[in-house]
Amino acid sequence: MKLHHLNASRSQRIVWLLEELGVEYALVRYNRDPQTRLAPDSLRDIHPMGKAPLLESDGHVIAESGAIAQHLLEKFDDGHRLHPAPGTPGHTLYLEWMHAAEGAPFLPGLFLGYLAMSGLGDHGLGDYLRQEKEKASRCIEDHLKDHAYFAGDAFSAADCMMGFQIKLAAEAGNLADGSATLDWFNRVSERPAYHRTLGVGV
Ligand SMILES: N[C@@H](CCC(=O)N[C@@H](CS)C(=O)NCC(=O)O)C(=O)O
Structure with a gap:
């Protein structure tokens, strides 16, 4: 492979x-x-x-x-x-966040990046996208206030999928101290597999 x-x-x-x-x-x-x-x-x-x-x-x-x-x-x-079976706790949350990683919570930040890269940072669309990005961050934060991981109580592949977006936010200094999102990021960063991932040189 x-x-x-x-x-x-x-x-x-x-x-x-x-x-x-x-x-x-x-x-x-x-x-x-x-x-x-x-x-x-x-x-x-x-x-x-x-x-x-x-x-x-x-x-x-x-x-x-x-x-x-x-x-x-x-x-x-x-x-x-790493992926809750259909009919078991966490399965529907797992499905939702596996897709959210490339869906509504991810797209505003992606398009803002495209605007910035194209030198169109002050384009009118930027305000709309910033509001949508803020909404996405709140949605993630609210979810992680109520659940230890994206699929609920247990770590799953949905955390690997969502991790890219959250790592970017952490690196940009956009995760507030004391937030559930930062707490999630700190916890998953301790996983041996995450350490090995960083060792690969992401
Ligand atoms: N929806 C695709 C997106 C793939 C994608 O856009 N990858 C970016 C990197 S994050 C890329 O290869 N960009 C380089 C390019 O477009 O030339 C996925 O989830 O894999």
């Missing part, structure tokens, strides 16, 4: 999940262009979108971090240690 990994990208989610699963994998590294932040063209030789993460597994190239995570869990998590 081979993970095509771009620095400072969502493929951190998959490195973390692979480390949690304890699965052997080969890592192929790519670096963003420092000016454009785009991936090198060589990633497009693997998949037409040329975006990371990409996983080569069982003769397939899989794009989309959520699909890759689902594939890995189906293949290596029979015991449902």
Whole structure:
């Protein structure tokens, strides 16, 4: 199994999940262009979108971090240690947050990043996106006030998926002291698999 990994990208989610699963994998590294932040063209030789993460597994190239995570869990998590089975506590929360990682709570920040990168930081859309981003942060904070992890009482792949966005917020100094989100981040940062993920050099 081979993970095509771009620095400072969502493929951190998959490195973390692979480390949690304890699965052997080969890592192929790519670096963003420092000016454009785009991936090198060589990633497009693997998949037409040329975006990371990409996983080569069982003769397939899989794009989309959520699909890759689902594939890995189906293949290596029979015991449902990292993905609550249908009908068990946490399953519906798990589903919601696995998708939220690329959905409504993630998109405003992503598009704000696109505006900034395009030199359009003061575009009128920015105010709307900042409000939406604030709403997303509140939604995450409220959830983590009531639950230890995204899927409820137990750590799951949904934490690996959501971790990318929250790590970015932590690095930008956007997680308030005493917040449930910062507490979650500090707790998951102590996990041995997270330490190994950082060792890979995200
Ligand atoms: N929805 C995709 C998004 C993939 C994506 O946009 N990856 C970014 C990194 S976070 C990328 O490769 N950007 C480089 C580029 O677009 O050239 C996923 O969840 O994997």
